[in-house]
Amino acid sequence: MRSSEFDYPLPETAIAQTPIEPRDAARLLVVAGMQDHHFRDLPRLLDPGDLVVVNDTRVRAARLFGEKAETGARIEVLLLDRTADGRWEALVRPARRLRPGDVIRLGPITAEILTSPMEGRVHLALTAPGDVEDAIEAAGEAPLPPYITTTLADPDRYQTVYAARTGSAAAPTAGLHVTPRLLEELGHRSIEMARVELQVGLGTFRPITAELIRDHEMHPERISVPEATAVAIESARRRGGSVVAIGTTVVRTLESRALGPGVEPGEGETSLFITPGHRFSVVDRLITNFHLPRSSLVVMVAAFLGPEWRDVYTTALERGYRFLSFGDAMLADRFDRRSP
Numbered sequence: 001m002r003s004s005e006f007d008y009p010l011p012e013t014a015i016a017q018t019p020i021e022p023r024d025a026a027r028l029l030v031v032a033g034m035q036d037h038h039f040r041d042l043p044r045l046l047d048p049g050d051l052v053v054v055n056d057t058r059v060r061a062a063r064l065f066g067e068k069a070e071t072g073a074r075i076e077v078l079l080l081d082r083t084a085d086g087r088w089e090a091l092v093r094p095a096r097r098l099r100p101g102d103v104i105r106l107g108p109i110t111a112e113i114l115t116s117p118m119e120g121r122v123h124l125a126l127t128a129p130g131d132v133e134d135a136i137e138a139a140g141e142a143p144l145p146p147y148i149t150t151t152l153a154d155p156d157r158y159q160t161v162y163a164a165r166t167g168s169a170a171a172p173t174a175g176l177h178v179t180p181r182l183l184e185e186l187g188h189r190s191i192e193m194a195r196v197e198l199q200v201g202l203g204t205f206r207p208i209t210a211e212l213i214r215d216h217e218m219h220p221e222r223i224s225v226p227e228a229t230a231v232a233i234e235s236a237r238r239r240g241g242s243v244v245a246i247g248t249t250v251v252r253t254l255e256s257r258a259l260g261p262g263v264e265p266g267e268g269e270t271s272l273f274i275t276p277g278h279r280f281s282v283v284d285r286l287i288t289n290f291h292l293p294r295s296s297l298v299v300m301v302a303a304f305l306g307p308e309w310r311d312v313y314t315t316a317l318e319r320g321y322r323f324l325s326f327g328d329a330m331l332a333d334r335f336d337r338r339s340p
Helices: 039-045 132-139 173-177 180-188 227-239 248-256 296-318
Strands: 027-030 035-038 051-055 063-068 074-082 088-093 103-106 109-113 121-127 166-168 192-198 221-225 243-246 266-270 285-289 329-333
Touching (some): 027 296, 039 180, 039 329, 063 109, 088 109, 192 227, 227 243, 243 248, 248 266, 285 296
Antiparallel strands (some): 063 074, 109 121
16 A cells, blocks of 8 residues: 555644643544544543543643754754653754764753664763752653644643643644543443553654555664553453553554463553454444544544545545644444444
8 A cells, every 4th residue: 555545634723732622622523424523522532331441641841942062053952752661762953963972951951872873863971969850840741743833821721731741742632622520420420440561652643655565664663551541441342341542552562461361460652553454353333533634644544434534534634624643533332343
């Protein structure tokens, strides 16, 4: 399959620049019947006994600005991941100015370049007075996507209300619509919630540049499935409930740890690239935002929805839905569950 098959016209006016308030006032397109709702309607759109699974990763203040110690040249750093040996993987810009051994001053943080840039990606050694993570939180900014050109007044608006462990370079955006009140209403409807973690990095937001989908390489991202989540999924199966993923990162996490219709608990990495033809084992229903053309996320949505994905996107654009990270969302059943 060619990447051009997952292209579609996205007007700039359809890209949401600011999050809507309150969070659950975002619109929600229910694919079955192409029904217009709002995210606050979700509890009544699901069934008692369903299980909602969220990605509770917390976004790091991963965008840092500084200067090259030797020349004073301005450098931008986007931290992607902290490796097991204490190094940091990052994207740097402009990469052409940097070589191993160069030092970048990022406010209170000193960054030494350890590897030659490859497609803008390097490994760094970071040092700071006190804890490095605390220094990053103090000096860094929320790593908003480049298509968002406005300033975020409240950085917490780029965190989910259930965010836990810091580790992501971008938010799991479908979860940004969830409010504490909505979670309470799900509980009142006997709809349970479980957690997984995927630390969002380059694998999620790296664009597809290959002509053929099969040639796109997914960068590894860390995932974790707690024992309690595996038990919750097994219980939902026994009672006939659906597993509802809030976001594509949840889908990748669960499908990466699939064990029949359930999941194997534990931690690890995933490079899973879900493309049309993938046989979904765990996730029955998906809640997700509307994604960039030719992105791995659109490819996954096409795998989940089947050929109908293009009609869904066309309908959303025609009806004025807001797209991308701060935009609206859809609720869809898995393609094979809707097929006769």
